[in-house]
Amino acid sequence: MFILTKIADLVQIAPAQFEKHSRVAIEDNINAKYSNRVIQKIGLCICMYDLLWASEGLIGHGTGLVNVNVEFRLIVFRPFKGETILGRISSATPEGINIRTDFFEEIFVSYKELPESCEFNHNAQLWTWVVDDDRMYYDKNEPVRLSVIDEVWHDQVPEGTAEDAVEQAKKLSPYSIQGTMMKEGLGVCIWWDDTEE
C-alpha cells in the first residue's frame, strides 16, 4: 500500500520559524506542503520519511526567507495493481459499490467486478450476493477486501476562473482507485473469516 518516493525541492523558511532547529523547520515545511496531497502518477503523500541532503541556507533578497535545497524521501499511499487491500463500504448505487478507508475515500468497485450472481436492492440501496439460497449482504460500513485493478488520475490544473476550478475539483478527485471483488477471498471480510480447515 505504501511506497517511498525520492524528491528534490526548494524549502523556504520564514523568519518566524528561525527559532526552530533547521531540521525541524525543514521537516515541517515539507509536511505542510505535501502531507495529505496527491502528486499526479505518484500517489497520496503521507509525510517525510527521511531527509537525505540539505544545502546551506541562502537568505532571499528582500524577503528574509531562507532558501534551502533539499532531497528527501516521502511515504506515499499508492497500492499497486493487483494488490489486495482493506476498506469499508461507504455507499452503493446500481453502478457499483463505493469504498473508503479512514484516510482515503476514492475507491470504487463497479457492478461488473462483483461476483456474477449479485443483485442490487433499490429499496435498501445495497448489493446482495446470492449463493444457492443464501443471501449475503454488502452492508454499509462493512469491512471488505478488494483487489486494485486500475487507478484514475485527474490533474487539477486551474483553468478559467477560480469558481470553475473549485467546481471541477469537486467533481473529479485527483486520484481514485478502481477495484474488483470477483475472486474467492475478496468481498466482505467475515464471509471468509472462519473456514473449517
Added chain:
Amino acid sequence: MKILESQSALLTNHEVYTFLQNQAREYQEQKRRGPGNLETLRRELLQYLRSEENPLSQEPPAYNDESIAKLLERLRPYEIQKGEMVMIMNLRPVNIPMLNAVLEDMEERFTAEEQEDIAAGIEEVLGKFPPKGQGEEEGDAMQTTENGS
C-alpha cells in the same frame, strides 16, 4: 519540485505504523505539533491501521521488526513474490480463501498441501486473531452479518 525516484522502496503497513507511532511520540516529547494537514492524516491513518480487521490492531502486538525476515525464511521454498509478501504481512491470510485473495494463480502454482503449509507458516510467524468472543466494543458495524459462513 522534482521527482528523483518515483518508487525507491515498498513499505509494509507495519513499517508505516511504527514510523507514525514513533513520530507521534517524538512530537509529544518535544512538545511540538506538526502542520495541521499532517496531524489529521496521521490520526486517520493510525485509526485505519488499528482497525479491527487489521492484524496490527492485535494486543499484545503480533508483529515485531524481525517478523519479515522470519517469514521470508519460513516461506522460502515457495518463491513468493515481493508484492505478495507485502500483502501477506499486511493482511495475514491464515486460511485458504484469504490466501487466494493474495497469491496470484494460487491453484496453479501450489498444491493443496502447499497452500495449507503456507497458511500454517504465516500463522506460525505472524500469529492470528483469537477466536471471536464477539468483540462488543464496536457494535454498529457488526449487525445483520450472521448469514455469512
